[in-house]
Amino acid sequence: xxxxxxxxxxxxxxxxxxxxxxxxxxxxxxxxxxxxxxxxxxxxxxxxxxxxxxxxxxxxxxxxxxxxxxxxxxxxxxxxxxxxxxxxxxxxxxxxxxxxxxxxxxxxxxxxxxxxxxxxxxxxxxxxxxxxxxxxxxxxxxxxxxxxxxxxxxxxxxxx
Amino acid sequence: xxxxxxxxxxxxxxxxxxxxxxxxxxxxxxxxxxxxxxxxxxxxxxxxxxxxxxxxxxxxxxxxxxxxxxxxxxxxxxxxxxxxxxxxxxxxxxxxxxxxxxxxxxxxxxxxxxxxxxxxxxxxxxxxxxxxxxxxxxxxxxxxxxxxxxxxxxxxxxxxxxxxxxxxxxxxxxxxxxxxxxxxxxxxxxxxxxxxxxxxxxxxxxxxxxxxxxxxxxxxxxxxxxxxxxxxxxxxxxxxxxxxxxxxxxxxxxxxxxxxxxxxxxxxxxxxxxxxxxxxxxxxxxxxxxxxxxxxxxxxxxxxxxxxxxxxxxxxxxxxxxxxxxxxxxxxxxxxxxxxxxxxxxxxxxxxxxxxxxxxxxxxxxxxxxxxxxxxxxxxxxxxxxxxxxxxxxxxxxxxxxxxxxxxxxxxxxxxxxxxxxxxxxxxxxxxxxxxxxxxxxxxxxxxxxxxxxxxxxxxxxxxxxxxxxxxxxxxxxxxxxxxxxxxxxxxxxxx
Numbered sequence: 070x071x072x073x074x075x076x077x078x079x080x081x082x083x084x085x086x087x088x089x090x091x092x093x094x095x096x097x098x099x100x101x102x103x104x105x106x107x108x109x110x111x112x113x114x115x116x117x118x119x120x121x122x123x124x125x126x127x128x129x130x131x132x133x134x135x136x137x138x139x140x141x142x143x144x145x146x147x148x149x150x151x152x153x154x155x156x157x158x159x160x161x162x163x164x165x166x167x168x169x170x171x172x173x174x175x176x177x178x179x180x181x182x183x184x185x186x187x188x189x190x191x192x193x194x195x196x197x198x199x200x201x202x203x204x205x206x207x208x209x210x211x212x213x214x215x216x217x218x219x220x221x222x223x224x225x226x227x228x229x
Numbered sequence: 230x231x232x233x234x235x236x237x238x239x240x241x242x243x244x245x246x247x248x249x250x251x252x253x254x255x256x257x258x259x260x261x262x263x264x265x266x267x268x269x270x271x272x273x274x275x276x277x278x279x280x281x282x283x284x285x286x287x288x289x290x291x292x293x294x295x296x297x298x299x300x301x302x303x304x305x306x307x308x309x310x311x312x313x314x315x316x317x318x319x320x321x322x323x324x325x326x327x328x329x330x331x332x333x334x335x336x337x338x339x340x341x342x343x344x345x346x347x348x349x350x351x352x353x354x355x356x357x358x359x360x361x362x363x364x365x366x367x368x369x370x371x372x373x374x375x376x377x378x379x380x381x382x383x384x385x386x387x388x389x390x391x392x393x394x395x396x397x398x399x400x401x402x403x404x405x406x407x408x409x410x411x412x413x414x415x416x417x418x419x420x421x422x423x424x425x426x427x428x429x430x431x432x433x434x435x436x437x438x439x440x441x442x443x444x445x446x447x448x449x450x451x452x453x454x455x456x457x458x459x460x461x462x463x464x465x466x467x468x469x470x471x472x473x474x475x476x477x478x479x480x481x482x483x484x485x486x487x488x489x490x491x492x493x494x495x496x497x498x499x500x501x502x503x504x505x506x507x508x509x510x511x512x513x514x515x516x517x518x519x520x521x522x523x524x525x526x527x528x529x530x531x532x533x534x535x536x537x538x539x540x541x542x543x544x545x546x547x548x549x550x551x552x553x554x555x556x557x558x559x560x561x562x563x564x565x566x567x568x569x570x571x572x573x574x575x576x577x578x579x580x581x582x583x584x585x586x587x588x589x590x591x592x593x594x595x596x597x598x599x600x601x602x603x604x605x606x607x608x609x610x611x612x613x614x615x616x617x618x619x620x621x622x623x624x625x626x627x628x629x630x631x632x633x634x635x636x637x638x639x640x641x642x643x644x645x646x647x648x649x650x651x652x653x654x655x656x657x658x659x660x661x662x663x664x665x666x667x668x669x670x671x672x673x674x675x676x677x678x679x680x681x682x683x684x685x686x687x688x689x690x691x692x693x694x695x696x697x698x699x700x701x702x703x704x705x706x707x708x709x710x711x712x713x714x715x716x717x718x719x720x721x722x723x724x725x
Contacts (some may be wrong), residue, residue, distance in 0.1 A: 078275070082606075093613070097616070163632070
């Protein structure tokens with residue numbers, strides 16, 4: 070083998086190795102900076118980014134539709150759940166959608182149900198109760214955007 | 230209510246669409262990266278043969294192609310069973326693993342006679358064996374993904390796993406030396422030519438147990454405490470079982486004379502405790518305990534010897550490897566010389582003399598590799614390890630349940646600590662303690678155990694990336710868990 074070919078192969082391999090590393094970084098880049106972007110999204114004034122993305126006709130009368138469930142206080146603070154059509158169960162049980170390990174939470178504490186473009190919070194007979202802002206939730210109650218639902222030390226909010 | 234029925238479907242759809250599109254492209258991104266990694270391994274194999282044999286044999290691509298087939302199979306399993314899993318984990322690990330196989334084959338070639346090199350069989354030597362282990366490891370990883378459809382299932386068997394972990398750690402200590410000792414370290418099970426290192430598998434079991442136990446106790450641990458010297462200590466009865474597990478594994482490991490693994494378990498334990506309680510005091514206590522223990526072991530080794538003599542010797546060699554370069558310090562000196570010879574860009578694949586370093590196929594693989602690919606190539610490897618650990622921690626951050634968070638955090642950290650311990654040892658930063666370099670070193674136990682860790686991280690990152698709506702529809706092929714019942718409750722009544 071000519072010396073030239075070997076030198077090219079040798080350095081070519083190193084360069085390819087680093088290109089691979091940067092390709093991997095490129096693939097995960099969106100995820101690396103996703104946190105910063107989404108917090109900016111949250112901080113933006115209401116109604117600014119409404120028409121962005123899939124132009125959603127603003128048919129909902131009271132504010133926009135909720136797309137995210139954000140834990141604002143408690144052990145899971147910062148956790149986000151993208152909302153879809155399925156109900157969200159909250160509690161200490163391992164199979165809950167949002168598992169909160171809080172001494173004041175019951176195994177099956179509450180659930181959030183989508184109904185008619187709105188999310189309804191429903192207490193499932195918890196010991197210490199579920200609070201929508203300051204009011205104790207007794208029956209199915211619609212949850213407006215940005216109003217904290219309090220369960221024990223955990224507080225969650227719906228975000229657009 | 231009636232006015233809002235039409236938009237009822239649309240928010241869900243708009244919320245869902247980008248998720249689905251994104252996750253599909255993520256699997257394809259994984260496939261692309263995987264193919265790239267496999268091309269790199271083939272290029273490496275070709276360069277090795279060109280350098281060592283002065284010509285490329287027609288069969289040079291076969292080991293790389295076999296490795297590729299194995300990982301493509303794993304990729305297909307992931308596509309079906311963990312579609313939302315992290316796309317970067319498998320390609321990065323596959324590249325390290327594949328280059329490890331190719332490098333081991335290169336060492337085999339280096340040890341063979343120059344005349345035999347051209348027709349050195351593919352399945353012979355360490356390289357061939359590592360190829361078989363890779364296949365087995367990928368099968369085990371796929372098996373874990375098939376069996377464990379939801380990482381929370383693991384928490385149900387936490388106490389069993391804890392027991393299994395302790396038993397695995399203890400087996401070599403109990404076995405007679407004839408069946409368990411290699412190079413003075415009793416951490417193997419030797420049966421009919423095969424050697425299994427059960428301690429490697431114990432890691433996964435013990436982390437699962439710690440994670441489960443601390444999830445149960447985290448509230449108590451971080452609230453009920455006694456303040457002493459400005460640091461909050463938890464009550465003994467809350468911590469009892471975990472400390473017992475830790476002490477037991479530690480004692481056994483000192484007895485088995487494997488301080489590297491003991492350090493690994495200790496670090497693992499402290500970090501999971503820290504993640505669970507969010508208290509820096511645990512890190513301080515852990516570091517103090519560690520440095521205190523190290524100093525004690527050193528002085529005990531100097532005065533009475535016994536099980537600590539090994540550690541004392543290691544520290545002596547670390548402080549001045551060139552004091553006795555032909556006997557005690559031979560291995561680290563050769564390793565440092567190899568790294569030094571490699572310099573910035575290395576001697577080129579196949580161009581160095583890694584076989585001069587004893588155990589280059591095992592503990593010192595990083596030194597052998599460094600001689601040929603240089604600092605430039607080694608840093609690429611280190612960045613790759615860093616990315617793997619980062620993806621693991623990321624999965625822990627993103628997953629929604631505490632058990633998953635602790636499990637992912639603990640596993641990712643264990644992997645990172647292991648890389649630090651061995652690379653630090655090989656490069657002379659810390660005293661050398663025998664550890665395998667994850668995914669790189671020859672050895673089936675280490676490879677399989679680490680692939681199981683990756684499979685578990687994939688499972689957790691899949692749970693983290695899976696949209697909530699997806700979980701309801703995916704219940705069909707997942708475990709028929711209780712959520713189905715809850716979701717089946719009369720909630721979908723839409724009045725129009």
